[in-house]
Amino acid sequence: MQFQKLAAILLLLAAVGALPPPPGSSNCSTASGGVDIPYPFGIGPAGCALPGFELTCRDTSNGGKKPFLGHGGHFELAGVSLSDGQARVWNNISSYCNDTSQTIMDVVSFADPYRLSQAGNTFAVVGCQAVAVVGVGDSADNIVRFLSGCVATNCGRRGDRLADDACSGAGCCQTTITKGFNAYQVEFQNYSTVFNSSKDIYNVSRCSYAALMESSSFTFRRSYATSSEFFDANGGRVPVVVEWAVRNASNCVEARKNRESYACVSMNSACVNSSSGPGYICNCAKGFEGNPYL
Ligand SMILES: *[C@@H]1O[C@H](CO)[C@@H](O)[C@H](O)[C@H]1NC(C)=O
Numbered sequence: 001m002q003f004q005k006l007a008a009i010l011l012l013l014a015a016v017g018a019l020p021p022p023p024g025s026s027n028c029s030t031a032s033g034g035v036d037i038p039y040p041f042g043i044g045p046a047g048c049a050l051p052g053f054e055l056t057c058r059d060t061s062n063g064g065k066k067p068f069l070g071h072g073g074h075f076e077l078a079g080v081s082l083s084d085g086q087a088r089v090w091n092n093i094s095s096y097c098n099d100t101s102q103t104i105m106d107v108v109s110f111a112d113p114y115r116l117s118q119a120g121n122t123f124a125v126v127g128c129q130a131v132a133v134v135g136v137g138d139s140a141d142n143i144v145r146f147l148s149g150c151v152a153t154n155c156g157r158r159g160d161r162l163a164d165d166a167c168s169g170a171g172c173c174q175t176t177i178t179k180g181f182n183a184y185q186v187e188f189q190n191y192s193t194v195f196n197s198s199k200d201i202y203n204v205s206r207c208s209y210a211a212l213m214e215s216s217s218f219t220f221r222r223s224y225a226t227s228s229e230f231f232d233a234n235g236g237r238v239p240v241v242v243e244w245a246v247r248n249a250s251n252c253v254e255a256r257k258n259r260e261s262y263a264c265v266s267m268n269s270a271c272v273n274s275s276s277g278p279g280y281i282c283n284c285a286k287g288f289e290g291n292p293y294l
């Protein structure tokens with residue numbers, strides 16, 4: 001292990017040509033705002049993170065520092081998982097109220113090494129007269145609109161069609177997102193216009209809500225459809241799952257050809273091809289624990 005550490009340090013020196021602090025040095029933070037930051041992620045001067053995995057620890061409006069992706073990035077990091085190459089970041093819940101004219105929300109996009117996880121996320125919509133679609137694309141100016149979406153409606157006269165945990169049309173709908181895109185945009189439609197209906201539907205709350213979010217974090221409650229509770233209880237934001245990988249080699253076989261940049265430096269590490277595009281992640285070999293990137 002000593003040798004591995006030394007080798008990693010030498011490699012870094014060779015790569016940067018200066019004297020960066022090695023990962024784990026006292027000048028690299030390993031946590032921010034209570035969130036653990038394991039290498040290849042890092043906060044601090046060059047060398048604290050593998051290139052692309054830099055984070056910044058910044059002040060937030062509600063006091064206290066929190067980790068954010070990249071240097072000027074607006075995604076606050078909620079947590080990192082090394083073994084499955086995933087991270088969770090905070091995403092805003094979109095709302096469409098009866099007095100708002102804005103229907104098209106901001107584009108949310110990720111850049112390498114991050115990709116939006118298809119399997120880990122769902123597009124959830126709550127409301128009693130809500131039509132929301134999600135467009136996807138490669139970048140902010142290349143969104144294919146109306147790619148998918150769903151309708152949440154018909155809550156029933158006293159909300160009697162609503163049921164906790166049942167997100168299947170009455171007051172709530174959800175759909176999977178299209179795989180392989182990195183930018184998405186939520187867009188609401190005017191229910192009355194779409195369905196050419198001015199019919200008074202009972203129990204319509206002032207706002208409808210939609211969010212691209214971690215599937216396992218979404219549990220529908222009856223009150224979500226008829227009030228602002230979905231938004232309020234979550235402080236207006238929800239976690240979304242991104243998949244990361246070392247992406248400058250297309251897979252493990254290619255990565256091993258360039259020993260100097262191969263990220264799985266621990267003797268007891270195993271390379272795993274990324275399941276979210278080109279690249280790879282490192283795991284510990286069976287029976288070993290620790291950080292395979294060190
Ligand atoms: C940490 O940073 C301080 C001040 O910038 C510097 O003097 C010191 O050499 C650095 N230590 C390491 C281990 O890089």
Ligand SMILES: *[C@@H]1O[C@H](CO)[C@@H](O)[C@H](O)[C@H]1NC(C)=O
Binds near residue numbers: 015052249260
């Ligand atoms: C991959 O990235 C590492 C660090 O980010 C860099 O040192 C290396 O040269 C890159 N390798 C290739 C094949 O681009």
Ligand SMILES: *[C@@H]1O[C@H](CO)[C@@H](O)[C@H](O)[C@H]1NC(C)=O
Binds near residue numbers: 074075076091092108
């Ligand atoms: C969420 O909204 C806040 C306040 O408008 C904004 O500062 C932040 O950048 C947004 N976050 C994302 C991920 O869009």
Ligand SMILES: *[C@@H]1O[C@H](CO)[C@@H](O)[C@H](O)[C@H]1NC(C)=O
Binds near residue numbers: 097098101191
């Ligand atoms: C939706 O369309 C109806 C009928 O055209 C209109 O009365 C209503 O103000 C619209 N709602 C919003 C939020 O724009």
Ligand SMILES: *[C@@H]1O[C@H](CO)[C@@H](O)[C@H](O)[C@H]1NC(C)=O
Binds near residue numbers: 158160223226
């Ligand atoms: C709306 O639904 C809630 C339950 O979600 C119920 O308590 C309330 O009485 C309903 N309001 C009307 C006007 O039906």
Ligand SMILES: *[C@@H]1O[C@H](CO)[C@@H](O)[C@H](O)[C@H]1NC(C)=O
Binds near residue numbers: 196
């Ligand atoms: C919408 O509904 C009105 C009255 O119900 C009807 O006269 C009109 O033709 C409808 N428009 C469309 C486009 O279906």
Ligand SMILES: *[C@@H]1O[C@H](CO)[C@@H](O)[C@H](O)[C@H]1NC(C)=O
Binds near residue numbers: 098099205206
């Ligand atoms: C929006 O909803 C609120 C509360 O349900 C209601 O008081 C208000 O009149 C509505 N505004 C419009 C423009 O429909």
Ligand SMILES: *[C@@H]1O[C@H](CO)[C@@H](O)[C@H](O)[C@H]1NC(C)=O
Binds near residue numbers: 251252272273
């Ligand atoms: C990774 O992908 C390459 C190219 O498709 C394949 O040859 C290799 O067997 C895969 N798995 C590992 C662990 O290298």
